[in-house]
Amino acid sequence: MLIVMQVGASAQEVDDVIKGIEEVGLNYHISRGEERVIIGAIGEGRVATQYLTMFLTLPGVDRVVPISRPYKLASREFSHQNSRFDVGGVEIGGEGVVIIAGPCSVESRTQTLEIAHAVKEAGAHLLRGGAYKPRTSPYAFQGLGESGLEILIEAREATGLPVVTEVISPEQVTLVSGYADILQVGARNMQNYPLLHAVGESHQSVLLKRGISATIEEMLMAAEYILSHGNSQVILCERGIRTYETATRNTTDINAVPVLKSLSHLPVFLDPSHSTGNWQYVPAIALAAVAAGADGLIVEVHNQPDRALSDGGQSLKPERFVEMVNQVKAIARAVGRDLAVPHSNRSVPQL
Amino acid sequence: MLIVMQVGASAQEVDDVIKGIEEVGLNYHISRGEERVIIGAIGEGRVATQYLTMFLTLPGVDRVVPISRPYKLASREFSHQNSRFDVGGVEIGGEGVVIIAGPCSVESRTQTLEIAHAVKEAGAHLLRGGAYKPRTSPYAFQGLGESGLEILIEAREATGLPVVTEVISPEQVTLVSGYADILQVGARNMQNYPLLHAVGESHQSVLLKRGISATIEEMLMAAEYILSHGNSQVILCERGIRTYETATRNTTDINAVPVLKSLSHLPVFLDPSHSTGNWQYVPAIALAAVAAGADGLIVEVHNQPDRALSDGGQSLKPERFVEMVNQVKAIARAVGRDLAVPHSNRSVPQL
């Protein structure tokens, strides 16, 4: 942390800053430029962070500049090797590109089974589907709840695809962990700290979606919450950010893919359905993600998008999804990877 | 909801849209322009909303344009009169401008009592202070929890100021309601639906902060969640939004004040501490808020901002807060209002 003094700050003001640094147990280092004095507060980075703003209130201080990154367990410095882990026989974070696909919401047994079979056949590795839906409107469909989870389990039995589903409240975590292979923390909950705490204490893998206006650093801090509570199986998922552009529902931050791969050892996925909000643009962005280095995709597929209870407009029909998987495979090979190949000895989690 | 067909959409495509509208129980109305056909789906606005995206997947559809506002109970059409309610003897939403002040976090008994007395003396109407803190870093101070709530109660006893404090999880709502006069839902939780549901079923007033990148419409939808669960005492609080500008921590969306007053009957407050992130700019923005029509302010005050465990840089010292209250009074009078005057027969909520 650097404390940049104002041009013309007095010696007394500099001394007061130094006293403050010492009081919180940090060391310091003074640099006197032609225009101004800069004081470095030296100490363990994560400790220093919490004192960032308090120095701003001292007379003569112009700015406080953070230097250390505030996360540690999520950082590339912590682990130079990419994190890899197995979910129901599928390796996440390895050489193979992983595709998660399925409906936005579990609407019915028939719908879910039909889509599950279709995406399995097309080459998807995991099945997604929401049983608890965070919806902007209190009057919109809120999900089937636990009976939705039971349908997902049935689809897993039928297809062998491990299941990804969302948790929206800390007290659900134990229940949902009994069903799901991967717990999804949605964009609206990326900074729901009690929830991050709860999934951090679970033993399930977590797909952490980026908040709609979260910075990359905040996303890594959210991952740090989960990691610091003992759970190391975290997938970072870019899903589009909110910008001024209205031609698409969100703006895919494709830069986030190489940036996250450079700053962190965790697997990086991308959700082209939410990041565009329009099925027409989903395949192009899925290909872009893999070309940019993403380790996987999560894609909404629906057999009857014009009858979907949520997100119909951004869901691919199964036939279009088949095409997309083939194109993704070609791109994966062009960058020296391939689609992931599930292990034969997949063990289905028990209820 | 209007379904705008592509230029050159076929008669069959138009028919398919109409069939879709009928299937979900809405009426329709066709308008044929020189370039294209537009189909209006007519029905109860809040119902129509959830079908918005599914029509996007039908062939020949160019765009879907929502017409009805998706909230009802929060809307100005629902109540042309401003909502007013009493919190511990202070009228919220009335002619008088209300000032909530206090530390970001309850750090200790001494600190809280000292600040409570200072803000009371300066003219504040309610005391703020966080016992549960949602923090970006898992390594930062997370609040004193229930013992923090007890300190707040002691400060209320000592000063007579009703207390505002944050809830961050649905299962806390009952506990915190036993202490607080107003439950604060923070920016990061504006779309935490289980939490909105829980505070909606409580009988406490709620201060709802705008999410850091929430639209005004999404904020009103969040209020609708609370209202639709039976709680009508909701304060809307602008606290700055995230933009590209980095000169301040957030960008105060001052436009939100007249826009919210025009779209809704609920009281509108502004938090200049978070919306600027720098104590130097807090008074100017507090005055701007009242000039623009805000019904109240929530301001961070700390007796030793350079020792605060959170948000020190944006906290006013008590002496600067005194000045600000006087300026706010002058502005309130310039727009034909005044500072609120608490009722004498204030009843302290029982534990």
Added chain:
Amino acid sequence: MLIVMQVGASAQEVDDVIKGIEEVGLNYHISRGEERVIIGAIGEGRVATQYLTMFLTLPGVDRVVPISRPYKLASREFSHQNSRFDVGGVEIGGEGVVIIAGPCSVESRTQTLEIAHAVKEAGAHLLRGGAYKPRTSPYAFQGLGESGLEILIEAREATGLPVVTEVISPEQVTLVSGYADILQVGARNMQNYPLLHAVGESHQSVLLKRGISATIEEMLMAAEYILSHGNSQVILCERGIRTYETATRNTTDINAVPVLKSLSHLPVFLDPSHSTGNWQYVPAIALAAVAAGADGLIVEVHNQPDRALSDGGQSLKPERFVEMVNQVKAIARAVGRDLAVPHSNRSVPQL
């Protein structure tokens, strides 16, 4: 400028950075923290700025952090006194709040004279009106050009109000300077450097509007262009920035008012017509601006907004403008100022 080395950068990498600093003629200063080395490049701030990105390419460098502000003539350090100057008998930047009002475009002689008389009577100090209009669509009304300027002159003769009008191209500057009292540089041209250069060499006052997504620092750099070419009479004008919010045309960055007053000595105005895009919200934001410390306002007024050739939706009718001026006066007095009083010995610029 600080060059932050990566954790684990080698001694050789540190040496290479130092060599680079020396080669461009700067001094350096090394600070060795527990985790990493930070190298300060010391020299005249504006020189250092242009080397910012090149150090980023050296091995072992993590980040480059600018310290000096890149503008000098526009900075508060350059002049602790507020800049004040006279435009046709009206003091800009003084104690008195200045109101510029008039139509978006000069559409006709009758329209302009009628509006000019109306705003003069209501208390405006200067007349605005565009003769050259930068329009998003090539098919929209582009302004009357020089005959528009002649109409403005006639309105000035008739009312005594000095005239503000926009220049959109460097080769227009001499021509328009022959007519206008203040040259407006519009938001779309805030970084049109040949234009900034040309108005910098003119002897006319300049109203510099903030670009629609310009940072405060970029706005001050644009002012620096004008100042560095010899023209010291620059007004900074906040006019709303582009954000994700669509409830209003732009988001008024009200924070920019106290921030600009703190960073610069130049007068700060605000344009509530463009910053909201809706006449209903204009008065509230005008009051907010003056409460926050703005030195003036520029407001669109039209006698027949529903027949205006541009910006009708954000123009006030004269009767509403009268009310607003009275409210602005009350707010100005509440913050210890008043409306500006033009000097009696106003000299009308000669053609």
Added chain:
Amino acid sequence: MLIVMQVGASAQEVDDVIKGIEEVGLNYHISRGEERVIIGAIGEGRVATQYLTMFLTLPGVDRVVPISRPYKLASREFSHQNSRFDVGGVEIGGEGVVIIAGPCSVESRTQTLEIAHAVKEAGAHLLRGGAYKPRTSPYAFQGLGESGLEILIEAREATGLPVVTEVISPEQVTLVSGYADILQVGARNMQNYPLLHAVGESHQSVLLKRGISATIEEMLMAAEYILSHGNSQVILCERGIRTYETATRNTTDINAVPVLKSLSHLPVFLDPSHSTGNWQYVPAIALAAVAAGADGLIVEVHNQPDRALSDGGQSLKPERFVEMVNQVKAIARAVGRDLAVPHSNRSVPQL
């Protein structure tokens, strides 16, 4: 254009809107919903656009919703075939992916020739280099001007690569057209209408960069300016937009690639150097662009990025550029394209 009346608007208010529509020469169509009346104004889309805001001022009007797209010549409806054109023997907009590469600025003869040879050898199709530089700081290097153009010509003679360079002022267009094969309109000038007008009247191809906060629609309107002045050879270039994210210089709007391809027939390029601002991320984003359907790339390459007078931090070294070209080729093939192959009978433009 649809005029949405307020809930409860009177019959008189509806009549006044209709009268207004008729007065500007449009037809109308009324749709009466359960809650409110919607009036469609029917006529030639581009005409209707300019009346958008004026209806907002009529009593009883809630919102005005544009329906027709405001551009015509740039639209996919205008030409279902992709636009293709030849620049110095290279087909732009065809099956082959085109790579433009070179330094940010022409700094010297040696530097430019060396880089030109390197990028030619690596497989680039055109050479970029700026002779006139729009710089945020008036104290930064502003380009070599006409002598820079002469160096570019020499590099073209030596390598056979056609040349792309920026124009920043309308009066430069004739001069620069004598040298360059493609005129670049930079991001800061995307809405500099006199400049768009001038390049529209030239007979040179134009590379139009997206403004830093321009919407996709505004970008197409800027192209429409050029097309409507008679120049049909326009390349649309995404170069990153400004968002709240600070981990990269800009946010690459990768969605813009498929959106622009869907809305327009014009060739779409992407500039990964500016859209990331960091050479480390350039190759990943270049690959993403081509995977998403881009017709070409424009990339900054420098032989000594740590000595570059501008944009050093985002420039690739020649050896890294060679690698990138090979990867781009693999991606192009994976999506059924290839790198462009220049025609043998390339004619060098004469001075």
